[in-house]
Amino acid sequence: MSAIKDKDLKYNLHSWSAQGGLDPIVVTKAEGIYFWDENGKKYADMSSQLVNSNLGHGNKAIVDAIIEQAQKIPFMGPAFAMDCRSDAAEAVVKATGFADGAKVFFTNAGAESNENAIKIARQYTGKQKIFSQYRCYHGSSAGAGMLTGEPRHFFNEPGGPGFVKYDGPYAYRAPKACSFKNDDEVADFYLELLENQILYEGPEQIAAIWLESVVGSNGVLIAPVKWYQGVRALCDKYDILMVADEVMAGWYRTGKCFAFQNFGYEPDMITFAKGVTCGYVPLGGVVVQAPIAKFFDDTSMGCGLTYSAHPMGCAAAVATIQEYKNQDIEGKIAVTGKILADTLDSFVDKHPCVGQVRHIGLFSAIELVKDKETREPLVPFGKDPEGIMPKIIGMLKADGFWTYSHENMFVVTPPLIITPEQLEEELAKVDKVLDSVDKMI
Numbered sequence: 001m002s003a004i005k006d007k008d009l010k011y012n013l014h015s016w017s018a019q020g021g022l023d024p025i026v027v028t029k030a031e032g033i034y035f036w037d038e039n040g041k042k043y044a045d046m047s048s049q050l051v052n053s054n055l056g057h058g059n060k061a062i063v064d065a066i067i068e069q070a071q072k073i074p075f076m077g078p079a080f081a082m083d084c085r086s087d088a089a090e091a092v093v094k095a096t097g098f099a100d101g102a103k104v105f106f107t108n109a110g111a112e113s114n115e116n117a118i119k120i121a122r123q124y125t126g127k128q129k130i131f132s133q134y135r136c137y138h139g140s141s142a143g144a145g146m147l148t149g150e151p152r153h154f155f156n157e158p159g160g161p162g163f164v165k166y167d168g169p170y171a172y173r174a175p176k177a178c179s180f181k182n183d184d185e186v187a188d189f190y191l192e193l194l195e196n197q198i199l200y201e202g203p204e205q206i207a208a209i210w211l212e213s214v215v216g217s218n219g220v221l222i223a224p225v226k227w228y229q230g231v232r233a234l235c236d237k238y239d240i241l242m243v244a245d246e247v248m249a250g251w252y253r254t255g256k257c258f259a260f261q262n263f264g265y266e267p268d269m270i271t272f273a274k275g276v277t278c279g280y281v282p283l284g285g286v287v288v289q290a291p292i293a294k295f296f297d298d299t300s301m302g303c304g305l306t307y308s309a310h311p312m313g314c315a316a317a318v319a320t321i322q323e324y325k326n327q328d329i330e331g332k333i334a335v336t337g338k339i340l341a342d343t344l345d346s347f348v349d350k351h352p353c354v355g356q357v358r359h360i361g362l363f364s365a366i367e368l369v370k371d372k373e374t375r376e377p378l379v380p381f382g383k384d385p386e387g388i389m390p391k392i393i394g395m396l397k398a399d400g401f402w403t404y405s406h407e408n409m410f411v412v413t414p415p416l417i418i419t420p421e422q423l424e425e426e427l428a429k430v431d432k433v434l435d436s437v438d439k440m441i
Contacts, residue, residue, distance in 0.1 A: 002026055004026045005023075005026050008024055008026075009022060016152070025037045026038040030057035030058060031056075031057050031058045032056045032057060032058065032415070032417065033056050033414060033415045033417065033418050034057070035057060035402075041400065043397070044422070044425075045057070045402050045414070046401050046402055046413070046414045046426055047402060047403040047404050047411055047412075047413050047414075048413050048415050049279060050274070050279075051216060051217075051253065051274060051411070051413045052248075052274035052275055052278060052279040053278050053415055054251055054252065054274075054324075054329075054415060054416045055278045055320065055323055055324070055327070055329075055415065055416065055417055056278075056415040056417045059278065059323060061322070062277070062280050062316055062319045062323065063280065065315045065318065066281055066315060066319075068315065069311050069312045069315035069316075070312055073311055074312060075310065075311060075312075077306075078305065078307075078309050082311055082314075084314040084315045085106075085309045085311070085314050087314070087318045088106070088309070088314035088315075088317040088318050089103070089106070089309075091317065091318055091321045091322075092104050092276065092285060092321070093287060095257050095258070095321060096257075096287050097261065097266075098266065098287065098289055099289070099290055100290065101289075101291075101294065102287060102288060102289050102290050103287070103293040104286065104287045104288075105120070105285060105286045105288070105301070105303055105308070106283065106284070106308050106310075106313070106314070107283075107284040107285055107286070107305060108282045108283065108284060108307050108313070109273050109283075109284045110138070110144075110245075110247030110248075110271065110272075110273035110274060112141070112284055113271035113272060113273055113284040113285055113286050114138045114139050114144040114147055114210075114247075115139070115142070115143045115144050116305075117243055117269055117271050118130060118143045118144075118147070118208075119143075119303055120286060120288065120292065120301070121207045121243065122207050123299070123301070123302055124207075124241070124295050125207040125208070125239075125240075127204070127205055127206055128162040128205060129163075129164055129202075129205045129206045130163050130164065130206075130207055130208055131164050131166055131194075131197070131198075131201075131209040131240075132148075132149055132164075132166075132211070133149050133168040133210070133211055134149040134150070134165050134167055134168065135149055135150055135168070135170060135215060135218040135221065136148065136150065136168070136210075136211070136212050136215050136218055136245075137152065137212075137216065137217050137218060138212070138247075138271075139247075140152060140155070140156070142156060142159065142160065145159065146159040146160060147210055149165050150382075150407075151382045164197070164201055164206075166194050166197050166209075167190060168211065168215070168221070168223060168227075169186050169190045169221070169223040169224060170219075170221055171186045172355070172356050173375075174186075183224035183225070184224065186224050186227070187224040187226035188226070188230075191226075191230040191231070191234070194209075194234065195234055198240070203239065203240060206238070206240050207240070207241060208240060208243050208268075208269075209240055209241070209242055209243070211228075211242075211243075211244060211245065212244075212245045212247075212248070212249060213228075213244045213245065213246050213250070213254075213258065213259035213260045213270075214254055214360060216247075216248035216249060216411075217248070217406045217411070218407070218409075219358065219365045219367060219406070219407070219409045220360070220363055220364055220411065221358065222358055222360050223263075225263050225264060229263070229264060229265050231265075232265040232266070232267075235268070241268040241269065242265075242268050243267055243268065243270070243271065244258075244259075244260045244267035244269070244270045244271075245270075246259060246260070246270045246271060247271055247272055249363065250270070250272045250276075251272070251274065251276055252329045252330060252361070252416055253275060253361055253362060253413070254360045254361040254363050255333045255334065255337055255360065255362075256330070256361075257324070257330075259360075262360065268288070268289050268292065269286055269288050269289070270287045271286050272284060272285055276317045276320060276321070277317050277320050278316075280316050280320075281310070281312050281313045282307075282313060283316065283317055327417065329417070333361050333362055335420060336362060336418055336423050337359075337360075337361045337362055339423055339424065339427075340359055340362060340412065340427070341359045341364075343424075344357040344359055344366065347366065347430070347434060350431075351434045351435070351438055352372060352441065353368050353369065353378065353434060353437040353438050353441050354367070354368065354369070355367045355368065355369035355372055355377075362413060362414055362416055362418070364413065365409045365410065365411050366410055366430070367409045368392070368437060370441050371441075377407070377408035378437075379407065388440075389405040389407075389408070389410070392405065392433065392437060393410060395433045395436060396429065396430070396433050399429040399432065399433065400429070401426055401429045401430065412427075412430065414426070
């Protein structure tokens with residue numbers, strides 16, 4: 001064991017893990033879409049770390065912006081106006097396309113963004129209940145953890161009151177009695193369920209309905225256009241705020257700057273983090289539409305953080321947003337996104353273990369099954385007693401393909417700078433590993 005790893009295991013607690021069996025890779029170099037361990041092994045970062053390293057490792061423009069700000073004014077409390085703060089706020093708000101008067105409250109991460117959005121929604125509406133979806137992830141802090149709709153929220157229970165879960169569209173795992181002819185029928189079914197819940201829970205008590213614009217770690221679940229527009233209509237009908245979590249899906253991951261821009265609707269608030277700085281410095285935030293911003297002209301907003309709008313985070317954000325434009329990331333994804341989509345679609349026909357693939361831009365997941373006819377998942381929901389998914393991820397890592405799994409799925413979410421040639425090379429590794437999984441089942 002290296003001295004670095006020994007010290008890491010002695011002093012660090014690692015997230016979502018039993019500590020006794022950990023064997024972390026010691027990373028010594030990272031550049032572009034790749035990183036290297038202490039033994040010189042190269043890995044393609046095909047999950048963009050935690051789907052946040054959108055522009056890859058070692059982007060000079062972002063690094064230079066951080067250095068320049070650190071040398072100028074590395075920190076100043078959030079009550080002060082600074083050029084980097086003003087520029088970052090303007091760039092973020094303009095990227096949403098929201099009407100004039102929208103504003104942003106900066107945080108440090110996605111969970112904090114959702115925590116503060118909960119408080120804003122409750123304060124603005126005077127209502128308490130918050131709806132969020134099963135099979136979604138919004139963070140692991142107290143409030144965000146209760147928004148989360150998968151097993152990681154169990155650690156937060158019983159939690160605070162007022163959090164209500166609903167079923168979002170997932171036609172592949174719909175009740176067996178369901179038979180959908182098209183996406184509109186899928187949307188209609190789940191919208192009816194949602195409206196029923198709104199009525200059961202009392203619309204006069206519901207402050208907001210949360211959704212991930214595209215569900216991320218829980219399988220890149222992409223709802224029909226009619227669903228998103230239908231949720232918007234229900235929120236308008238019952239005077240409920242619509243909040244889009246863009247933490248993972250935002251910043252060009254889906255091919256558009258924000259995922260909601262693919263579906264022809266506007267939320268009342270968005271939460272963001274990750275790709276706004278590509279992880280180089282922690283930064284997140286909540287963007288609110290003009291009516292909400294105006295409400296706080298005469299009402300004290302009950303949100304505050306020591307590191308809100310951290311100068312180095314804001315400087316990194318300005319540089320990152322400019323880099324997306326300079327590198328024509330949207331144009332690049334139009335090419336690489338099609339390669340990813342076509343290749344993954346071919347896996348469905350080729351591999352018995354692949355039940356379904358889902359993709360939008362460079363945001364994708366492969367769902368593994370034991371039987372295509374019954375759609376029985378390769379591992380049961382919330383359980384993997386034989387450690388099957390870690391074995392599969394281990395095979396990918398052995399080939400230098402770095403990603404992670406969730407339930408019976410694993411994600412393919414490479415840095416947005418990946419070239420067509422690099423993408424094809426890495427997807428060939430997935431093809432090879434899926435051959436092995438076919439034999440397993």
